[in-house]
Amino acid sequence: MNTPKNEIEQFIYTVCYQSIWEAVYRHIYQHPYTLDLSHSRIKYPDSAVLEDMIVEFTRNINIDEDTLNFDVIVSCTIDLTADGTFGVANHDISQWFILSCSATITNKLESLIVLSIAPFKFLKHLATNGIAVEKNIIPILYKKDLDNEASSFLKKYYPEALEQPLPVPIKKIAENLGLEIIQGHCITDNFSIFGQICFSEGTINVYDLFKCTNYDIPVKRGSIIIDASTFYERNLGCVNNTIAHEIYHWYRHRIYVSIKQIIHKKKVIACRCPTDTAYPQKFETWSDEQQMEWQANKLAPRILMPLKTFCIKVNELYKLNGYSSLTITAEELIILATELSTFYSVSRQSVLIRMLETGFKEAALALQPIDTRTTHSLVDLHGAFSEYRNNSELKELVNNNLFKYVAGYFVINDSRYIEISPSGKPSLTDYALSNMQECTLQFSWQLSEQQRFHEQHSTDILYRAKEIPQESKFTSKNNVAVINLSEKLQQKRIEFERQNAEYKLSATNKSCWQLIYEIIQARGLSKSHFCTLTDLDDINYRRAEKNERTKPAFRTIVTIACGLNLGINTTETLLMLAGHAFDESDEHQALKFCVTSLMGSSIEEKNAFLASYGYEPLGSKQRK
Template identity: 30%
Template sequence: MAKAANPFMHYVADYEKEAEAFLTKYECADAIDNPRPIPIRDIATRLMSLEIIDTEYLSFDGSVQGAIAFMKGIIEVYDWSAEETIGYEVSQPSIFVDADIMNIGRFNNTLAHECFHWWRHRNYFNYKRNHENGTEFAFRCNRGISTTGSLIGGQWSDIDKMEWQAKTIAPKILMPRTAFKKKVDHIYQVLLADNPNADRSIVTEYVIDNVADFFEVSRQSAAIRMYELGYGEAEAYCAGESNAPASQLQHRKATQAKRHQRPISPLDAFKLYRENDLLRATLDTGVFCFSEGYFVLNDDRYLFDAGNGVKSMTPYAKEHLAECTLDFSIKLIPDSLMHGASQMMFRSDSVFNTESAYDANTQNTELFNKAKDFEKKLKRAQATATTPAAWMKKRMAEENWYEYTFESKTGLDKMNFSRVQGETHKFTMRPLIAMGVGLGLDLQEMQEVLRLGGMTFVDGDKEQEAYKYLFTGFYQQDIETCNAFLTEIGVPPLGTKQRL
């Protein structure tokens, strides 16, 4: 038995009358005969209750001009800062206009296009969802669509037909035929008042510019509308307009699709730390410590000692995260097997994977600069000790450490404690790191100890980067917690009571 057709597949017999029906429906019946700009933004927001999102790039090559989400879901957008496609979560019916569209005329045409989809086509997809388990929830409106059909044999799908309707009717909504012709004829009359028998083509370009400005459409759209309504002299001006200028492309804004100021686990942060130069440089200043899911400036305004050497965020810090914490964001990465830019519809069953990110945005850049200032202020005066062992001995004395304290805090054996007391033993990096963890040193202090021993952390070496990370991501955490992290990432643990 043949499958019943969707009863909401709208057939359009006369595109001009369809545009006029739209205007009548949305409080613009007078504009059918009386020239005036169509308030398409007001129609979209006030009369259709649609949100307009114009901050996102809908494709990497400008091929997608707009989109409309009939319900909540995830729209694919292009993140120029990372040069990748990510997901933008939509919580309500929304129109997307590509952020590269700066021309008000092209912007309005895209709005009219998407508004027509909302008016005539949303019930088609509601029916599919409720009766056919359909998963399509949003149109991706490509710049060019086929005139021969998308299927083998040139058969047009319902999607093709709906997109063609919206593309063809949008300019007719913005430039109703009767009102538009009145305006064009009036401008010709004014421009040729002194010589009414002159060839109209000599002023056609001025007419196009005038009607484009008046109806708030693009110059090309005005020319095409004139030509299809019988003004043959406009044909020469119907060619396509150029894309966004190079200067505009160089200053593309960052996407707003990411969820910012998100807490992060120490393990996920370490993965980014190894990959992201800005994050590594920021944490390596030694003035941030990890607390309650955030890397926080190590300052009394933002952190306090909650006991047992644990740092907690102050109420002020929790209310002013942007001031004192690094901004980690969450982005949605599409499963490449489920997505394709050639598809005209967005589907609710598309798979997106969650991934943490750290960007060079304003907040993170400002905090990096602030950290460099803090770095100078927070550095302790260099110890008078001349060896790492002497430095450690002095600090252990300040902390009232005894032999049993040393063993429990560092995981090292008694022999290492005796060597510290002698002040001259040349320790390797691992036992010094274990002592630094036990003493709760910050990164600057640990780097000073290593410097006294002629050592430094080597960037690019996973083991050494992991040990360095302990003094920010696991600042003042006990040796057991640090070793659990090291074991999880495949790095040798510290201490374990052996003589090193």
């Protein structure tokens, strides 16, 4: 015998060799004239007997649940005999054969069928049923194969989900597979494991959270243990994803474990699903466990949200809500993802990742890092204004045009990251969406006064308290790299903003109205268009046109700046020419935020923001 080179060969030598030997022995004995005798001294043997057999290699290995299909190529030493004139002649020859085999394996070899035997020729590999596996019995799956693999699973167990958008009844599928779901136990004391699948009958060790001790529970082959914290600390979506993850382990990896147990004579009870799996770097070797975890991690959401019908459902909700992939905001994406997560019974994070995978690149706007307990970059409008108003560091960065508030993020003010639509609406570029960490400011969570009071006085130990929103807190020390990059880009470029032409207009020896009219002319705006954009009376257009000596009021200038989406530099120049300036009052800070951070928004949208804080709207046909 050769020394086995891999798991499949070791399995063949350990439990299949005798059956294969017997099949080859019978074939040779019964069909001696089918042998290749071109190099033999005996051309017409009376008998042929197998003397030795070596497994050379295997190929066309695939699995289908408990069935392992493979071709094994063996080299045989065969003793030929023939009666001749001078007595019995003997001669040994070497012959290679290919055997197509099918083995049924649970926690032992249930059966082995040799489907065919033929002389071996180096032919092209044949297509086979099931999924191809490596010689360590791990499925061969590339990223491009994942959706097809998920469809293959659903075609067997819930084909309806491939025809129309439907929530996949993952618990029912587990039941149909004969799997038992066990909940209510903590697998570890630190919530490092979501769940585990049991490949053998036995006992597993779990943790008592209240007694702070470990204890054993009996399990059957095919038991799925869901950590109690998976539901209480996460959500139902995480539970369903964990069940799908463990089902895939059972579907594709149980035969790997069974063969390991057989060849190593060591019982494997369970395979655990960690909350955080580290994968090798580009040129590092993957372990068997890492490959299987990657496959289960990638397949679970694809089973719960199959490609074709998931896209149908997303497009249906886009149409129903009047969303466009070009203009949808982070807040709208969160609403959409929440609706999808409810429909599919998965987490919102999982929905957003699935949207990205299926071509909805705008989902990156709302996709936070998986662990947002430390830092985050998505900040809603009121949180953004609150921090802008109260944080001098953030205010300085925004006022100095280093960052713009776009789609829920404070983004580096550069054309690499921000693009302006023909209608003047800013959005994130494809590059920005793919490199959010590079171009957005990071915020930490800070407990609000209400939350701090709640935590100091709460006596609730056993039950989860109602969630109270936390506040986003900015510190420059956590954003050194992105601030340095923004400053570097600003130094390299001529200041880039939509109203670039206005910056070229000199304010020297001009009145405020005169400069306003030059901006109107540079934009090519008619009187009616100007009035529509600013919600001002046409008298303001005529004053600019005639360059009246009167100076426009503070709010009139801010209204024009907001309506025409002028930058902060141009706005402050106009205010200076009229003898005005922003002060530190709350209202002025809100108005300044409209100029610096709501660029591209209409006057109506900016007025809605001001109204939410109780401030008077801009425009409204004012004449001052």
